[in-house]
Amino acid sequence: MSATKTSAGMSTEELRDFYLQYVALANKREFDRMADFAHEEVIMNGTPVKMADMVAEFYRHVDAVPDLHWEIQDLVVEGDRVAARLIDTGTPVREWNGLAATGASVSFAETAFYQVEDGKFKVMSYLMDTDAVRRQLAG
Known part of the structure; x- marks a missing residue:
């Protein structure tokens, strides 16, 4: 029996694996492979963003936090949508998101x-708990 394809053109399991590969790409710093995962322009938090700018943002993050690591805690796939809750960890070595x-x-x-x-x-939205980062950096 073949898996049902979603409107994303992938089965739920394929879409789940796709996201797992995307997070693995980030953790391995293979940002130059982003064309395998994102359209040339995506809607990021409601704003059109070129893939090159998205890649530059990833590099900005890991430049400031070289050991930044994304760990998936929860992952839900439904239709053409993916929702994830992650725990991100790392040690900033320079100013990051306005925090010393x-x-x-x-x-x-x-x-x-x-x-x-x-x-x-095509559409990506994320929210980071910057208040937690601020509290932890303040000691």
């Missing part, structure tokens, strides 16, 4: 939502 590096390591929640179109991310 203090030598402290941080662990914070990130919630992310995606819509996949033609086998790639």
